[in-house]
Amino acid sequence: MAIPSELNTTRQFRRTVFDFDKWEQHRSVMRYVNNLASIPNSRIIRTLVTPLSLVLTFATVFGVYETCVDEHILPAFFPGLSLPSVEAEGLTSFALSLLLVFRTNSSYDRFDEARKIWGSVVNRSRTLTNQAIAYTSTEDIAGREAIAKWTIGFTQALRAHLQQDCDLRVELANATPAWSEQEIDMLAKSHHRPVKALSVLSELITQTPNITGYQIQQMLDQVAYFHDSLGGCERLLRTPIPLSYTRHTARFLILWLSFLPLGLWDKYHWAMLPVTALIGFLLLGIDEIGVQIEEPFGILPLFQFCSTIEKDLNSMLADEGQVSGYVSSLRHGTAFSMTSDGPMTSALIAKATNQTVEELSIPGLSAHKVAYQGVPGAYSEVASRKACPEFEPLPCDQFEVAFQALSQWMSDRAVLPIENSLGGSIHAVYDLLLRYRLHIVGETSLAINHCLVALPGTRLQDVKRVMSHPQALAQCDLYLRKLGVVKEAVDDTAGAAQTVARLQLVGVGAVCSRRAAELYGLDVLEEGVQDVKDNITRFIVLSRDPLVSSEQETRVFKTSVVFSLGKGPGQLFKALSVFALRDIDMTKIESRPLRSNPLVDFQASSDSSDGDDVNAAVGQRFNYLFYVDFVGTLAEVRCQNALRHLQEIAPLLRVLGTYPMDVAGATSSDDTSALGGRRK
Numbered sequence: 001m002a003i004p005s006e007l008n009t010t011r012q013f014r015r016t017v018f019d020f021d022k023w024e025q026h027r028s029v030m031r032y033v034n035n036l037a038s039i040p041n042s043r044i045i046r047t048l049v050t051p052l053s054l055v056l057t058f059a060t061v062f063g064v065y066e067t068c069v070d071e072h073i074l075p076a077f078f079p080g081l082s083l084p085s086v087e088a089e090g091l092t093s094f095a096l097s098l099l100l101v102f103r104t105n106s107s108y109d110r111f112d113e114a115r116k117i118w119g120s121v122v123n124r125s126r127t128l129t130n131q132a133i134a135y136t137s138t139e140d141i142a143g144r145e146a147i148a149k150w151t152i153g154f155t156q157a158l159r160a161h162l163q164q165d166c167d168l169r170v171e172l173a174n175a176t177p178a179w180s181e182q183e184i185d186m187l188a189k190s191h192h193r194p195v196k197a198l199s200v201l202s203e204l205i206t207q208t209p210n211i212t213g214y215q216i217q218q219m220l221d222q223v224a225y226f227h228d229s230l231g232g233c234e235r236l237l238r239t240p241i242p243l244s245y246t247r248h249t250a251r252f253l254i255l256w257l258s259f260l261p262l263g264l265w266d267k268y269h270w271a272m273l274p275v276t277a278l279i280g281f282l283l284l285g286i287d288e289i290g291v292q293i294e295e296p297f298g299i300l301p302l303f304q305f306c307s308t309i310e311k312d313l314n315s316m317l318a319d320e321g322q323v324s325g326y327v328s329s330l331r332h333g334t335a336f337s338m339t340s341d342g343p344m345t346s347a348l349i350a351k352a353t354n355q356t357v358e359e360l361s362i363p364g365l366s367a368h369k370v371a372y373q374g375v376p377g378a379y380s381e382v383a384s385r386k387a388c389p390e391f392e393p394l395p396c397d398q399f400e401v402a403f404q405a406l407s408q409w410m411s412d413r414a415v416l417p418i419e420n421s422l423g424g425s426i427h428a429v430y431d432l433l434l435r436y437r438l439h440i441v442g443e444t445s446l447a448i449n450h451c452l453v454a455l456p457g458t459r460l461q462d463v464k465r466v467m468s469h470p471q472a473l474a475q476c477d478l479y480l481r482k483l484g485v486v487k488e489a490v491d492d493t494a495g496a497a498q499t500v501a502r503l504q505l506v507g508v509g510a511v512c513s514r515r516a517a518e519l520y521g522l523d524v525l526e527e528g529v530q531d532v533k534d535n536i537t538r539f540i541v542l543s544r545d546p547l548v549s550s551e552q553e554t555r556v557f558k559t560s561v562v563f564s565l566g567k568g569p570g571q572l573f574k575a576l577s578v579f580a581l582r583d584i585d586m587t588k589i590e591s592r593p594l595r596s597n598p599l600v601d602f603q604a605s606s607d608s609s610d611g612d613d614v615n616a617a618v619g620q621r622f623n624y625l626f627y628v629d630f631v632g633t634l635a636e637v638r639c640q641n642a643l644r645h646l647q648e649i650a651p652l653l654r655v656l657g658t659y660p661m662d663v664a665g666a667t668s669s670d671d672t673s674a675l676g677g678r679r680k
Helices: 005-014 021-027 031-038 043-048 049-070 089-133 141-162 169-174 179-189 193-206 213-238 244-293 303-330 346-351 357-361 379-387 399-407 428-437 469-476 477-483 493-503 514-519 570-580 636-647
Strands: 368-373 392-396 412-421 440-447 451-454 464-466 486-487 507-511 523-527 536-542 557-564 584-591 599-607 615-620 624-631 653-660
Touching: 005 428, 031 043, 043 049, 043 244, 049 244, 089 213, 089 244, 089 303, 141 169, 141 179, 141 193, 141 213, 141 303, 169 179, 179 193, 193 213, 368 379, 368 399, 379 392, 379 412, 379 440, 379 493, 379 536, 392 399, 399 412, 399 428, 399 536, 412 428, 412 440, 412 514, 428 624, 451 493, 451 514, 464 469, 464 493, 469 477, 469 486, 469 507, 493 514, 507 514, 514 523, 536 584, 557 636, 570 584, 570 636, 636 653
Parallel strands: 368 392, 368 412, 440 653, 464 486, 464 507
Antiparallel strands: 412 536, 440 536, 451 507, 451 523, 557 624, 557 653, 584 624, 599 615
8 A cells, every 4th residue: 555645745854863952852861751742643653554453453353253252142153263372473473573673674774874875975075075175276266166066966966866855956946056047957857867967077077177187086086986876875765675575574464463362352352452452553663664764765864964065065165265375374384373183282293303382383494394203413314304405304203203293284294214124114104104194205215324433532442332223223233242332222323322422421332323423523433333234224205295297207106005905815916916917016015914903814724635625714813904115106097907906806095105216326324415405
């Protein structure tokens, strides 16, 4: 039986969006009384009038018949129909419970999936508009508004596609940015209106002037998600739970309720009518709820979803000038109020960089700085001067402080060591690359030349203790053991020289660079004390914004990515094959345990001679992230295809940066004349 039209219209009143007051009412201790009081207005009860009347009619007829038999009104050959017990009902009630539970849970899963799809549509709409604002030129106001307009148009078209009570023409006529009659006709008269909106949106993006292919691809990724969302919504709308299951549940339930009075008569007599009515109301109500939420778009507040998207996108367009002005003031060092953007506050960063917050906010001082870990004279300072000769070095006492300084606009670049030819990879930096949304925009290499330094007048045989960074001590281990000194680890090499000079430590040496010895007035007792002479450290240059290359670029570029693997054999082979199949040269691969989910289950088995799996074993193994460097840029089609292929395999994929390779070779840490830039 079709639900009356007035009952269909009441579905819109269940499209509720909660605010704080509604949540307070929802949690109220009076909810039981309030919900009982609302029974006369319940749509469920009105829907159940017909099936419940049918059950009660049968129960009433049965009661009249049993009364006539008991009072001998009917001839003696008329048998009584009441059952001596409710065993039959009890045996079948368990099966009925399973049918109703599965029916309701399946329906709720469909409702929850639709709710999540629309929540993601809201988020992706904001992301696409934010990308349009960030990527397009400030003069292209019409282009940004067009992308926002057709994003709103898609959401309204999708709503009209899913809800019969939505008039797309009316919604677009009242939408902001304003729609022309021609635009409304073009969308409203289309055979498939959501697809039409996405086609226009894709065309707007691909024809946007002065943006790179990588930026276009990022924006088209949002459009691709809209296509996926459309397909997911259509699947939920067009394909219900198998009809055979719904029909069997309805038949089972109505027959079970019809025969229920037979088992209740001997114990309750005419009181079986209210008992049957109560049980019927509860069970039929559960089934009705499952049927109603099976089609979720009649219940979901799609109007509120679309209104939220329209308000948010228009707010982003309106605020773009204010945000741009604020960012511009930061870039040019004008006064602003510094706020915390993570675990490190401005005061902590100022302390870690040996400056005050006021100094960092003075115009001209906060601009054009490059952050590095260590104190003046550290190898990282030499690398930062080489990589960014026009920037003023900003010393930081920890790797994370350098990341925070760059993230919070206290510097424009950060130069950090990523690997050493003797000590291997710098794992702390790899972990921080994943935590912070910064981009690798360059690299440089430095040939490390360790020197043993001490206070002026100290002889080599007078040195009894040597201080330095743990890696520097390890790289000079044979030399220091032969010297017979006590090794003491400190935060960095230049810091060790600074400590010796500041505290005037007699008989104490430091392993550091020649530049550090000169800065702190120490004598170089011996140069080249590292055990292996070819000691090279590679540094990366970080920025808040990615470096975008073009297809006409003549320099050799490198791209760094990080990805995780799914379960199953051969996953790493499949991931690396996406590069090999396209002749893409990999220059590095590094693995790190995934901190958020370090262990995963796996099943190992071996094949027997007849092809069957034997000796299957279930256990746990480490779950890894893989950092890969390869030669190529995101502007190259083969690299784009490789990353798309990798995205199909990898649960997590993130591009860390595309940047020019350091083809000049390693510069000696003592060759300060070639570094350029300003000096302290």
